[in-house]
Amino acid sequence: MIMPAGRPLLLPVNPRFIVATLFLALLLNMLLGLMGQNWLPDVLAMVLVFWTIHQPRRVGMFTAFVLGVAMDVHASALLGQHALAYVGMSYLASMMHRRVLWFPVREQPLQLLPLFVAAGVIAWLVRLVTHDAWPQWPQLLAPLLQTALWPVCSHVLLAPQRRPVERDDIRPL
Amino acid sequence: MALDSIDRNPPPFFRQGLSALSKLVLFGLLSVLLMAADHRLGLSQPVRSVVSVVLSPVQWLSLLPQRAGAALQDYFKGVDQARDEARQYQARTIAQAQRLQQAEQLLQENQHLRELLELRKDTAGPTKAVQVLYETADPYTRSIVIDMGALSGIAPGSAVVDVAGVVGQVTRVYPLSSEVTLLTDRDQSIPVLNARTGQRYLAMGDPLTLGGSLELRFVPASADLQEGDLLTTSGIDGVYPAGLQVGRIRQIDRRIDTAFAKVHATPMAQARGRHMLVLAPVSDWPQRPSKAEPAPRVRPGRSNPTPAKAPAGGSSGDTP
Numbered sequence: 001m002i003m004p005a006g007r008p009l010l011l012p013v014n015p016r017f018i019v020a021t022l023f024l025a026l027l028l029n030m031l032l033g034l035m036g037q038n039w040l041p042d043v044l045a046m047v048l049v050f051w052t053i054h055q056p057r058r059v060g061m062f063t064a065f066v067l068g069v070a071m072d073v074h075a076s077a078l079l080g081q082h083a084l085a086y087v088g089m090s091y092l093a094s095m096m097h098r099r100v101l102w103f104p105v106r107e108q109p110l111q112l113l114p115l116f117v118a119a120g121v122i123a124w125l126v127r128l129v130t131h132d133a134w135p136q137w138p139q140l141l142a143p144l145l146q147t148a149l150w151p152v153c154s155h156v157l158l159a160p161q162r163r164p165v166e167r168d169d170i171r172p173l
Numbered sequence: 174m175a176l177d178s179i180d181r182n183p184p185p186f187f188r189q190g191l192s193a194l195s196k197l198v199l200f201g202l203l204s205v206l207l208m209a210a211d212h213r214l215g216l217s218q219p220v221r222s223v224v225s226v227v228l229s230p231v232q233w234l235s236l237l238p239q240r241a242g243a244a245l246q247d248y249f250k251g252v253d254q255a256r257d258e259a260r261q262y263q264a265r266t267i268a269q270a271q272r273l274q275q276a277e278q279l280l281q282e283n284q285h286l287r288e289l290l291e292l293r294k295d296t297a298g299p300t301k302a303v304q305v306l307y308e309t310a311d312p313y314t315r316s317i318v319i320d321m322g323a324l325s326g327i328a329p330g331s332a333v334v335d336v337a338g339v340v341g342q343v344t345r346v347y348p349l350s351s352e353v354t355l356l357t358d359r360d361q362s363i364p365v366l367n368a369r370t371g372q373r374y375l376a377m378g379d380p381l382t383l384g385g386s387l388e389l390r391f392v393p394a395s396a397d398l399q400e401g402d403l404l405t406t407s408g409i410d411g412v413y414p415a416g417l418q419v420g421r422i423r424q425i426d427r428r429i430d431t432a433f434a435k436v437h438a439t440p441m442a443q444a445r446g447r448h449m450l451v452l453a454p455v456s457d458w459p460q461r462p463s464k465a466e467p468a469p470r471v472r473p474g475r476s477n478p479t480p481a482k483a484p485a486g487g488s489s490g491d492t493p
Binding site: 023026027030031032033034036038060061062064065068069070073074075076077078079080081083084087088091094095126127130135136139 | 193194196197200201203204205206207208210211212217220221224225227228231232234235236238239307308309310311312313314316318345352
């Protein structure tokens with residue numbers, strides 16, 4: 001793989017870490033859902049997009065679908081609403097995963113904003129078609145917050161791959 | 174550098190699996206199928222039950238911080254507040270004692286009269302005390318999840334009440350939890366009775382007006398309604414037992430251009446109560462009458478009329 005210049009070489013990812021972070025994100029999403037505010041960011045969507053972009057061979061649309069159905073049942077939304085939104089988002093992410101990583105972390109969010117907006121729009125459209133319910137304005141804030149939190153998410157999730165390979169406790173420097 | 178610092182197996186060139194587009198189509202169609210099964214056909218309950226059971230440990234975990242917070246809050250509330258509450262309850266008990274005695278007397282009297290009239294008894298079915306686990310996060314529906322499900326004997330369609338009045342109705346039952354749709358949900362309706370006038374109305378949920386309210390539909394503009402009227406369940410639906418408090422009328426809007434009034438009521442039930450009671454659906458409903466064959470019409474002037482067939486015990490199928 002051709003690496004962008006000036007980037008450190010990353011360690012291979014631990015599959016258990018991917019599963020653990022997705023699980024934690026699901027947990028955090030449920031916890032945020034308890035607050036009853038609909039402008040809170042969808043952490044699960046962020047982590048899902050992150051792994052789809054960084055590890056497209058391990059995390060993809062199947063994972064997105066399963067997690068989406070789980071969120072649907074938890075939120076007692078229409079079954080398949082989150083699933084469709086996550087699958088669409090995951091598809092867009094896998095389409096752009098080669099491009100996004102060439103940008104520095106502070107410029108990546110701009111590329112990802114349409115993706116998070118698309119996920120929100122899919123969910124809105126589904127509810128408009130089936131339920132005749134109009135979305136509320138604060139929901140617009142969620143994709144923006146997800147975009148703003150992307151650098152944090154990126155730093156946290158890449159941290160284990162940035163560790164030194166061999167710890168050398170008696171190194172002079 | 175150690176060898177495990179780089180990915181040793183290169184990405185496969187030929188065995189790539191399904192293309193991204195076909196995966197999108199596959200999972201997209203699957204989602205749409207699920208939605209159709211959920212919304213149109215009502216077939217999704219098994220899927221929901223399975224996913225809900227698998228998710229229940231995760232849900233339990235996600236509820237832990239909230240529970241810990243509540244426990245801490247309870248702990249630090251202090252003795253003063255507890256004493257205050259005890260005093261309040263005592264005062265309320267004394268105030269209620271008199272009414273209770275009256276009610277006892279009325280109950281006996283009522284029972285006696287009913288026996289005299291051989292009316293059906295308003296049997297209160299078995300009740301179950303439940304706790305609210307969480308409010309669902311979906312912004313398009315108003316519902317809560319309670320901590321008992323099919324394994325504890327909760328039946329779909331049961332009414333749910335709290336101290337103040339009707340909260341809603343059990344709409345989905347999972348093995349370990351169930352979902353209660355609140356009265357203010359867009360799709361929820363409840364037949365009510367104006368306690369002052371005895372008029373019956375139909376109240377539908379309206380999540381947007383007055384921060385979640387009930388709308389009385391099909392009310393003539395000339396109807397006798399006043400702000401502050403108490404609405405109770407009318408008991409004619411076979412779901413909610415009669416006489417439970419539902420709400421108070423808050424807003425009446427009579428307009429010149431329509432013959433109907435727009436009436437909004439605020440629900441009595443507390444929005445964020447924790448303890449609730451599930452009432453089993455009223456089941457002593459009379460049997461549906463068997464289909465009687467239409468009696469031959471008899472002209473008044475003709476002599477020797479044929480006797481009409483007795484509808485009961487007919488040979489036609491008596492399945493409901």
